[in-house]
Amino acid sequence: MSTTAELAARARGLVASGERAILGIVGAPGSGKSTVAAALVEELGPELAVCVGMDGFHLSDAVLAAHGSRHRKGAIDTFDDAGYAALIARLADARPGDPPVYAPVFRREIEEPVAAGVEVPAEVPLVVTEGNYLLAASGAWPAARARMAEVWYVELPDDVRLARLEARHRAFGKSAEDARRWARGSDQVNTELIEATQGAADLVVGLS
Numbered sequence: 001m002s003t004t005a006e007l008a009a010r011a012r013g014l015v016a017s018g019e020r021a022i023l024g025i026v027g028a029p030g031s032g033k034s035t036v037a038a039a040l041v042e043e044l045g046p047e048l049a050v051c052v053g054m055d056g057f058h059l060s061d062a063v064l065a066a067h068g069s070r071h072r073k074g075a076i077d078t079f080d081d082a083g084y085a086a087l088i089a090r091l092a093d094a095r096p097g098d099p100p101v102y103a104p105v106f107r108r109e110i111e112e113p114v115a116a117g118v119e120v121p122a123e124v125p126l127v128v129t130e131g132n133y134l135l136a137a138s139g140a141w142p143a144a145r146a147r148m149a150e151v152w153y154v155e156l157p158d159d160v161r162l163a164r165l166e167a168r169h170r171a172f173g174k175s176a177e178d179a180r181r182w183a184r185g186s187d188q189v190n191t192e193l194i195e196a197t198q199g200a201a202d203l204v205v206g207l208s
Helices: 004-014 033-044 061-067 081-093 141-146 158-171 176-184 186-195
Strands: 021-027 049-053 101-107 112-120 126-131 150-155 203-206
Touching (some): 004 126, 021 033, 049 112, 081 101
Antiparallel strands (some): 101 112
């Protein structure tokens, strides 16, 4: 299992030239990818790295309801993949002296995306982006992946991952029964799709 310091050393190598690089962190729901991304950015410091989450491109509940897919929130087709790819392109193309780019965030306390929640200064060389579908082969996901220097896959034993996922669902308002049903239903379908992309990762980061 790689340490945060080891991962940070590899990440620094991506921006050794001083040019902007995008690093993707991917994994199944509850795998710990957000934790890895946050720890990596903290280790590197704000002058070197900033984190931009894919989850800011969740479709709103109103749009999901209109599509009849509110019950599948989190599935690959419930994200604005083209919008995410466009943001990644803007971030990849930014150079020192350019204006900052503002990225959306997802607020779990309201279960909705919020625009312009993260400021990405052009002078920060590394953008760490994390999410479920960075290695997916459909839609605009490959266009986003093409602008990333590397993508790392975070892997966690299923029993631990499911326990953490259920706990997260409960923490944000679901009953124990609903949390279990969601984690082992819709989330599990998404997990199987994500796990099938692991072979395309540049690095597998094992957690325990």
